[in-house]
Every structure is written in C-alpha cells, then in structure tokens.
Amino acid sequence: MSGGGAVRGTAARARLAARLLAVLSCVLTAEAQLTGVLDDCLCDIESIDDFNTFKIFPKIQKLQERDYFRYYKVNLKRPCPFWADDGHCSIKDCHVEPCPESKIPVGIKAGSSNKYSKAANNSKELEDCEQANKLGAVNSTLSNQSKEAFIDWARYDDSQDHFCELDDERSPDAQYVDLLLNPERYTGYKGPSAWRVWNSIYEENCFKPRSVYRPLNPLAPSRGGDDGESFYTWLEGLCLEKRVFYKLISGLHASINLHLCANYLLEETWGKPRWGPNVKEFTRRFDPVETKGEGPRRLKNLYFLYLIELRALSKVAPYFERAVVDLYTGNGHEDAESKALLLDIFRDTKSFHMHFDEKSMFAGDKKGAKSLKEEFRLHFKNISRIMDCVGCDKCRLWGKLQTQGLGTALKILFSEKEIQSLPENSPSKGFQLTRQEIVALVNAFGRLSTSIRELQNFKVLLQQTR
Numbered sequence: 001m002s003g004g005g006a007v008r009g010t011a012a013r014a015r016l017a018a019r020l021l022a023v024l025s026c027v028l029t030a031e032a033q034l035t036g037v038l039d040d041c042l043c044d045i046e047s048i049d050d051f052n053t054f055k056i057f058p059k060i061q062k063l064q065e066r067d068y069f070r071y072y073k074v075n076l077k078r079p080c081p082f083w084a085d086d087g088h089c090s091i092k093d094c095h096v097e098p099c100p101e102s103k104i105p106v107g108i109k110a111g112s113s114n115k116y117s118k119a120a121n122n123s124k125e126l127e128d129c130e131q132a133n134k135l136g137a138v139n140s141t142l143s144n145q146s147k148e149a150f151i152d153w154a155r156y157d158d159s160q161d162h163f164c165e166l167d168d169e170r171s172p173d174a175q176y177v178d179l180l181l182n183p184e185r186y187t188g189y190k191g192p193s194a195w196r197v198w199n200s201i202y203e204e205n206c207f208k209p210r211s212v213y214r215p216l217n218p219l220a221p222s223r224g225g226d227d228g229e230s231f232y233t234w235l236e237g238l239c240l241e242k243r244v245f246y247k248l249i250s251g252l253h254a255s256i257n258l259h260l261c262a263n264y265l266l267e268e269t270w271g272k273p274r275w276g277p278n279v280k281e282f283t284r285r286f287d288p289v290e291t292k293g294e295g296p297r298r299l300k301n302l303y304f305l306y307l308i309e310l311r312a313l314s315k316v317a318p319y320f321e322r323a324v325v326d327l328y329t330g331n332g333h334e335d336a337e338s339k340a341l342l343l344d345i346f347r348d349t350k351s352f353h354m355h356f357d358e359k360s361m362f363a364g365d366k367k368g369a370k371s372l373k374e375e376f377r378l379h380f381k382n383i384s385r386i387m388d389c390v391g392c393d394k395c396r397l398w399g400k401l402q403t404q405g406l407g408t409a410l411k412i413l414f415s416e417k418e419i420q421s422l423p424e425n426s427p428s429k430g431f432q433l434t435r436q437e438i439v440a441l442v443n444a445f446g447r448l449s450t451s452i453r454e455l456q457n458f459k460v461l462l463q464q465t466r
Contacts, residue, residue: 107330185263251305405444
C-alpha cells in the first residue's frame with residue numbers, strides 16, 4: 001500500500017472509531033440522564049421501570065384484549081374547530097377500519113354510553129322521571145332508592161364538568177373501532193399539518209407567553225445558541241400546577257413518539273408489511289446529542305405522566321370495587337374475569353409506595369386555587385378539541401383516546417371526596433364515569449406502560465450497536 005493509501009486508511013479507521021465512540025457516548029449519556037429522582041415528585045425512574053415490567057405491563061396487556069376494553073366508540077368526522085381542515089391523509093396506513101355492528105358484543109351495543117352494569121344497560125335512556133316506571137321491568141330487585149339514583153345519575157352525567165370534550169356517541173358519525181385491529185403505529189403522517197397541531201397545543205394552551213419558545217420547535221424562529229435554556233428558566237419559575245400541566249403534555253407527546261418508533265414500517269415486500277422498532281428514528285427523536293439534551297427531558301416527562309395516571313388508578317379503585325359495577329358486555333363469564341383482572345391491577349397500583357401527591361396541587365387560598373383549577377381544566381379541554389384537527393385518522397383515533405384517558409385521570413384525582421363517599425349498591429350523582437371514559441382510561445395507561453417497556457427494549461438495541 002502506498003504511503004497516501006496508508007494515511008487514508010488510518011484516517012478512515014480513526015473516523016470509524018470516532019463514530020463508534022460517539023454512539024457509545026450517546027448510549028451511556030442517555031442511560032445516565034434517565035436515572036434518579038424525577039422533578040416535582042419523590043419517585044425514581046428505576047423503581048418505575050421495575051414496577052411496570054414485573055407488575056403492570058403483563059396484566060394491562062391482557063386487560064386491553066378483553067371485549068369491554070377493546071371496542072371504543074369515536075367520531076373521527078368531527079370538523080376541526082380552530083382552522084380550515086387540511087384534508088384527511090391519503091396514506092393507506094392512516095385509515096381506520098370501523099367495526100361492523102355484528103361484531104360488537106350485545107351488552108356494549110345495546111347499552112347507553114354511560115352505563116357499565118347489566119341493570120343500567122337494560123334501562124334505555126333514563127333521561128327523565130317518567131322513565132322510572134321502566135326500571136321496574138328491568139330488575140325487580142332494585143329498590144326505589146336505586147331507581148332514583150339511576151335517574152339522578154343520568155341527569156348528573158349530562159351536566160358534570162369534564163376535562164375533555166367528549167364525543168356524542170349518539171351521533172350517526174360515531175363508530176365503534178376495534179383497537180386491537182387498528183394499532184397505534186407510524187403511518188407516515190408528518191410535516192406542517194402535524195407540526196401545526198402540536199404547535200397549537202404547546203403555544204396556545206400550556207400557559208406560555210409567545211416570547212418564550214420551546215426547544216426544537218420547527219415553527220419557531222432561530223434563537224442562536226439558546227438551546228432551550230431560556231424556556232426551562234421560564235418553566236422553573238412557574239407554579240407547580242402549570243409545570244405539571246406542561247410535563248403532562250410533553251410526556252404524552254413523548255409517549256406517542258415512542259409508539260411510532262417502536263412500531264415502524266421497516267419494509268414492505270409483495271404487499272406484506274414488516275413492522276418493528278426503528279433505532280434510527282428513536283435516536284433522531286430522543287438522543288441527547290441529536291436533540292441537544294431535549295430527548296431525555298421528554299422521556300422523564302413520560303415517567304411523570306405514568307405516575308399521574310398510576311395515581312389516578314389507585315384512587316378510583318373504590319368506584320370499581322362496588323357490586324354495582326360489572327363491566328357488562330353480555331358474556332357473564334368474561335365480564336367476571338375482566339373485573340377480577342381490573343381489581344388485581346388496582347391492588348398492584350395501591351402497593352406502589354412512591355405515588356405522586358396530588359394534594360400538593362391547588363393548595364393555596366380557596367378562591368385562587370379554584371380559579372387556577374378551572375383554568376387548568378379548560379386548557380386541557382381545549383387540547384382535547386384540537387385532536388379533531390389531526391389529519392390522519394389513526395393518529396386522531398389514538399390522540400383522542402389518550403387525551404381522554406388523561407382527562408379522565410385528572411377528573412379522578414380531583415374528585416377524591418366524591419369517590420370516598422360513593423354508596424356501595426347504587427350509582428352516585430357525585431361522581432360517575434362513562435364507559436367511554438373507562439375504556440380510554442385503561443387503554444391510555446396501557447399505552448404509557450407499553451412506552452416504558454419499549455424504552456427498555458430500545459436501550460438494549462442501542463447497546464447492541466456498540
């Protein structure tokens with residue numbers, strides 16, 4: 001080999017070694033930054049990883065396969081309330097296949113949208129006092145007190161304040177979707193339309209002044225060498241409630257991005273797609289070097305969101321432990337098994353010893369706390385409406401479901417007194433969950449559990465590239 005060739009070969013090996021060292025450094029840096037105690041709570045990431053892997057993930061996966069939780073009624077045709085519709089995505093993987101009526105379990109299909117028990121499903125509308133006479137034909141074992149409770153329940157459900165904009169399940173545009181047959185994954189939906197949705201969420205609904213820009217925001221003007229430090233200086237100066245709000249949205253965004261990286265179209269041969277984890281895409285979205293330190297921060301917010309929804313599940317357990325709740329589908333054996341599995345998961349959530357303390361929120365003077373709480377609720381409700389602006393139907397489906405699940409979790413956390421005073425054998429007008437909310441709550445938490453599990457898989461895949 002000539003002297004010049006030897007020099008070029010040495011230089012090439014040096015460049016290769018440098019790249020390998022950079023990859024190794026990125027892996028070690030990512031792992032180092034994703035350890036320890038989370039901000040604004042007293043829980044460490046390692047404890048969450050172990051708890052999720054060995055306790056929650058296997059059980060929540062099984063629960064999501066149950067009929068009660070796999071069928072979700074949603075309206076994907078609601079117009080965007082904030083800007084002219086961009087038109088729906090024409091990519092084939094954006095399509096959602098609705099479930100034929102014949103496939104829906106009879107107990108779900110025949111039931112009213114906010115009823116979860118056999119007795120409630122057999123009573124058609126329960127909208128007015130005149131409906132009370134029908135209850136006698138439904139179940140003669142219901143007391144007069146219970147009949148009145150059902151009527152109060154229907155009235156209350158129509159008037160209570162939600163954290164989310166709920167779809168009208170009676171709309172002709174609302175359809176049942178089998179979530180198992182329409183999994184969340186990378187569809188190819190990206191670019192200005194997708195950026196516009198997330199930009200609207202962050203810029204207009206996260207209590208942020210327009211003069212402060214999020215790191216890596218593709219729609220923001222260039223900020224030179226700022227690297228987001230001014231944003232985090234602003235964020236740390238906020239009250240706890242507003243910091244929590246931002247972290248919840250950032251955590252949800254990170255979770256959705258993780259799902260897309262983990263279920264990516266790797267290749268398609270003869271019309272047969274192969275889906276799987278895309279390490280390059282994961283690195284682009286979360287690597288500390290590629291994202292200038294933003295990736296690990298977003299992943300920490302994912303863990304924070306997991307803690308919030310985990311806390312909500314532990315708090316709502318008494319609601320489902322009552323005999324009046326039986327997750328009715330019409331299949332008595334499966335309904336009993338579904339409830340038993342759900343209660344088993346609740347027992348696990350209660351056993352977790354490092355829960356987020358929601359009592360630290362809205363704890364100031366009563367008037368100020370009430371005003372802030374209402375502002376918090378309305379901001380989140382607005383975000384749920386923005387989900388109707390997503391152009392990809394599959395992305396819209398999972399965005400609506402996960403937003404509604406988080407909204408339901410927040411509703412639970414701020415209804416502790418009402419849950420504690422629930423009557424054992426009849427519904428209460430103080431606190432109710434619709435079937436739509438129950439399905440969204442469980443599936444949204446299932447998505448977070450999957451995200452944390454997939455994050456462990458990506459750590460292994462990254463190590464294998466060393």
